[in-house]
Amino acid sequence: xxxxxxxxxxxxxxxxxxxxxxxxxxxxxxxxxxxxxxxxxxxxxxxxxxxxxxxxxxxxxxxxxxxxxxxxxxxxxxxxxxxxxxxxxxxxxxxxxxxxxxxxxxxxxxxxxxxxxxxxxxxxxxxxxxxxxxxxxxxxxxxxxxxxxxxxxxxxxxxxxxxxxxxxxxxxxxxxxxxxxxxxxxxxxxxxxxxxxxxxxxxxxxxxxxxxxxxxxxxxxxxxxxxxxxxxxxxxxxxxxxxxxxxxxxxxxxxxxxxxxxxxxxxxxxxxxxxxxxxxxxxxxxxxxxxx
Amino acid sequence: xxxxxxxxxxxxxxxxxxxxxxxxxxxxxxxxxxxxxxxxxxxxxxxxxxxxxxxxxxxxxxxxxxxxxxxxxxxxxxxxxxxxxxxxxxxxxxxxxxxxxxxxxxxxxxxxxxxxxxxxxxxxxxxxxxxxxxxxxxxxxxxxxxxxxxxxxxxxxxxxxxxxxxxxxxxxxxxxxxxxxxxxxxxxxxxxxxxxxxxxxxxxxxxxxxxxxxxxxxxxxxxxxxxxxxxxxxxxxxxxxxxxxxxxxxxxxxxxxxxxxxxxxxxxxxxxxxxxxxxxxxxxxxxxxxxxxxxxxxxxxxxxxxxxxxxxxxxxxxxxxxxxxxxxxxxxxxxxxxxxxxxxxxxxxxxxxxxxxxxxxxxxxxxxxxxxxxxxxxxxxxxxxxxxxxxxxxxxxxxxxxxxxxxxxxxxxxxxxxxxxxxxxxxx
Numbered sequence: 001x002x003x004x005x006x007x008x009x010x011x012x013x014x015x016x017x018x019x020x021x022x023x024x025x026x027x028x029x030x031x032x033x034x035x036x037x038x039x040x041x042x043x044x045x046x047x048x049x050x051x052x053x054x055x056x057x058x059x060x061x062x063x064x065x066x067x068x069x070x071x072x073x074x075x076x077x078x079x080x081x082x083x084x085x086x087x088x089x090x091x092x093x094x095x096x097x098x099x100x101x102x103x104x105x106x107x108x109x110x111x112x113x114x115x116x117x118x119x120x121x122x123x124x125x126x127x128x129x130x131x132x133x134x135x136x137x138x139x140x141x142x143x144x145x146x147x148x149x150x151x152x153x154x155x156x157x158x159x160x161x162x163x164x165x166x167x168x169x170x171x172x173x174x175x176x177x178x179x180x181x182x183x184x185x186x187x188x189x190x191x192x193x194x195x196x197x198x199x200x201x202x203x204x205x206x207x208x209x210x211x212x213x214x215x216x217x218x219x220x221x222x223x224x225x226x227x228x229x230x231x232x233x234x235x236x237x238x239x240x241x242x243x244x245x246x247x248x249x250x251x252x253x254x255x256x257x258x259x260x261x262x263x264x265x266x267x268x269x270x271x272x273x274x275x276x277x278x279x280x281x282x283x284x285x286x287x288x289x290x291x292x
Numbered sequence: 293x294x295x296x297x298x299x300x301x302x303x304x305x306x307x308x309x310x311x312x313x314x315x316x317x318x319x320x321x322x323x324x325x326x327x328x329x330x331x332x333x334x335x336x337x338x339x340x341x342x343x344x345x346x347x348x349x350x351x352x353x354x355x356x357x358x359x360x361x362x363x364x365x366x367x368x369x370x371x372x373x374x375x376x377x378x379x380x381x382x383x384x385x386x387x388x389x390x391x392x393x394x395x396x397x398x399x400x401x402x403x404x405x406x407x408x409x410x411x412x413x414x415x416x417x418x419x420x421x422x423x424x425x426x427x428x429x430x431x432x433x434x435x436x437x438x439x440x441x442x443x444x445x446x447x448x449x450x451x452x453x454x455x456x457x458x459x460x461x462x463x464x465x466x467x468x469x470x471x472x473x474x475x476x477x478x479x480x481x482x483x484x485x486x487x488x489x490x491x492x493x494x495x496x497x498x499x500x501x502x503x504x505x506x507x508x509x510x511x512x513x514x515x516x517x518x519x520x521x522x523x524x525x526x527x528x529x530x531x532x533x534x535x536x537x538x539x540x541x542x543x544x545x546x547x548x549x550x551x552x553x554x555x556x557x558x559x560x561x562x563x564x565x566x567x568x569x570x571x572x573x574x575x576x577x578x579x580x581x582x583x584x585x586x587x588x589x590x591x592x593x594x595x596x597x598x599x600x601x602x603x604x605x606x607x608x609x610x611x612x613x614x615x616x617x618x619x620x621x622x623x624x625x626x627x628x629x630x631x632x633x634x635x636x637x638x639x640x641x642x643x644x645x646x647x648x649x650x651x652x653x654x655x656x657x658x659x660x661x662x663x664x665x666x667x668x669x670x671x672x673x674x675x676x677x678x679x680x681x682x683x684x685x686x687x688x689x690x691x692x693x694x695x696x697x698x699x700x701x702x703x704x705x706x707x708x709x710x711x712x713x714x715x716x717x718x719x720x
Contacts, residue, residue, distance in 0.1 A: 044378055128543045237545075256369075
C-alpha cells in the first residue's frame with residue numbers, strides 16, 4: 001500500500017496528459033451535447049430550455065423508425081460479411097493448402113486504405129440506375145433485369161451497407177486472422193487425428209478460443225451500423241426520400257437543414273446509448289472464458 | 293560653454309524624438325489609409341458566377357484601388373459553412389445571404405444595416421421596378437443587395453427527339469402526360485431531372501401549383517395559403533400521375549445537375565427542368581434543337597392554358613444577395629464595398645452572361661444571344677407574377693417538409709393524399 005501511495009504521483013504524471021486529452025476531446029463534447037439536448041437552439045441565438053421535448057420529438061419522428069431500421073440492416077450486413085465472412089475466410093487463409101492465400105489476404109486489405117468517399121463513388125458508378133456498370137452488364141448480356149439499385153427501397157440501403165462491408169472486410173479479416181493463427185496448432189491436430197472435419201475443428205476449438213477477438217469485431221461491426229454516415233451521404237444523399245437515412249444523417253439533417261442543434265444533440269445521445277448498450281450486452285453475452 | 297552644449301544637445305534630442313514620434317504617427321495614419329483586404333464569401337464555380345465576379349472585382353479595383361478582396365468560395369452546403377463561421381465569430385466581411393440567413397443573422401446581430409449605403413449609391417432609384425421588393429427585408433430595411441435579375445424556372449425540350457418520335461409538343465397537362473408515356477415506352481427519358489438535389493422536384497410541384505395559384509409555395513410559407521387548398525391538392529394529384537406515367541428515369545435520385553444536363557443535351561432525355569439561368573448554356577450546346585415548352589410549363593388543364601400564362605414558377609423577388617458583417621473590423625468600408633460590388637456583380641451578369649438586368653444603368657450585353665436566350669430575355673417583361681425557388685422558403689421546417697414530401701412522391705410509393713395529409717400535419 002505504501003508503495004502505491006509513494007508512486008501515485010508518478011502514475012498521475014504519466015496518465016494526466018492522456019486523461020486531459022480524453023476529457024477535452026471525448027468527455028467534454030459528450031457532456032456538452034447532453035446539456036444542449038435539453039434546449040431549443042439554432043446554433044446562433046440564445047438557447048431556450050426545452051425539457052424533454054427534443055427526446056419526445058425523436059420518438060414521434062417517422063424518419064427515426066426508418067433510420068433505426070437502416071442502422072440495424074447496416075449492422076446485420078457488417079456482422080454477416082465482416083465477422084462471419086471474415087472468420088470463414090480466416091480459416092481458409094490459415095490453411096496451407098489454400099492456393100494464392102497471401103495474394104488474397106493482401107487484396108482484401110486494399111479497399112481499407114481507400115478513402116470512404118472514393119470507395120462510395122466507385123460503387124455508386126457501378127450501381128447507378130442509368131449508366132451504372134452493373135446494369136450495363138445486364139444490358140450487354142441481353143437480360144432485362146436492370147434495376148435502380150440506389151433509387152429504391154430496400155435495395156438502396158442493402159447496396160450502401162454492402163459497400164461498407166466490402167471496404168472494411170480486410171480490417172476485420174486481419175484482426176480475426178491474427179487471432180486464428182495464435183491458436184496452437186497441436187489443439188487442432190489432436191482433433192483432426194480423432195477424425196473431425198476442418199470446419200468442425202474450427203467450430204469447436206478455434207471459435208471458442210478466439211471468442212474475445214470475435215467479440216471485439218462484433219462490437220465494431222454493430223456500432224459501425226449505428227454510426228454509419230459517409231457511405232449513404234456519398235452514394236444516395238440519404239435518399240430516395242430518406243429511405244437510406246441513418247441516425248447520424250438525422251443529426252446532420254436536424255443541425256444543418258432544420259437548424260435545431262438541441263434536437264440533433266438529443267439524437268446523438270440516443271446513438272451513444274445504443275452504442276454503449278450494445279457494448280455492454282455483447283460483453284455480458286461473451287463473458288465466459290474458455291481454457292484448454 | 294559645456295553647459296550650453298549639453299542643453300543644446302538635450303534640446304536637439306528632444307526635438308528629434310518629437311519629430312520621430314510625429315513621423316511615426318504620420319506613418320500609422322498612412323497605414324490605416326493603405327490597402328485593406330476584405331474577406332468575401334461568394335459563389336465562384338462556373339462561368340455564370342466567375343465572369344460576373346471578375347467583372348465586379350475589376351470595377352472595384354478601379355473605384356477603390358486600396359481595397360483588395362480575398363475570396364472564400366461558397367459551397368453548395370445549405371449555408372452550413374456560413375453558419376459555422378457565424379457561430380465561431382469568424383464571419384467574412386462580405387457574404388452571400390439568402391432569406392433564411394438574413395432573418396437569423398438579424399436576430400443574432402451578425403448582419404449590417406445597409407440603408408445609408410444604398411441611399412448613398414442611389415440604388416433605390418436604379419433598381420428595375422419589378423425588382424424593388426428584392427431590395428428590402430420585411431421590416432423595410434436593406435440587409436443585402438441582390439446580385440441578379442428575376443429568374444423564373446422553365447421546362448425545355450429537345451425538338452429533334454419530339455420530331456423523331458412524332459410526339460406533339462405539349463401545351464397542357466393531358467398532352468404532357470401523353471408525351472411522357474410515349475417517351476417512357478420508347479426507353480427515352482421523358483424529363484431529365486437532377487433529383488440528387490431536392491429543389492428540382494419541388495420546383496416541378498410549384499409549376500403545377502402556379503397553374504392555379506399564382507405565388508405557389510411561397511404562399512404556404514407566408515401563411516397566406518394552406519396546403520389543403522384545392523390548387524395544392526390538385527397539383528399533388530397531377531404530380532402523382534406524371535410519376536405513374538414514367539416521368540422519372542432510373543437513377544434520377546443519384547443524378548447530379550451535370551449528369552442531367554448531359555442526358556438532355558446528348559439526346560437521351562426529351563425534356564429538362566431548370567432555372568432560366570441555363571438558357572445561355574443550352575443555346576450554345578444545342579443551338580436550334582432546344583426551346584422552351586409552350587407556356588413555359590404546359591401543365592394546366594386543357595382549355596385553361598391561357599389563364600395561367602405568365603404566372604411564373606420561380607423568379608422570386610425576395611430579399612437576398614450580398615451582405616456585410618456587422619462585426620467586421622472595417623464595417624463601414626465593408627458595407628460600402630458590398631453595395632458597390634453587388635451592383636457591379638449584377639451588371640456583370642448582364643454584360644458577360646446576358647442575364648436580365650437588375651439595375652436600369654446596366655450596359656448592353658456583350659454576349660451574342662442564341663434564339664432561346666433571346667426569347668427568354670424578351671419574354672421576361674411579360675411576367676404577371678412570380679413564385680420562388682425552394683431556397684426562398686424562409687422557414688426551414690416548411691422547406692424541409694415540402695422537399696421530403698415531394699421526394700417521396702417522386703419515388704412513386706407515396707400518394708397525393710398521403711403527401712397533403714402529412715404536409716398539413718408537419719407545416720402546422
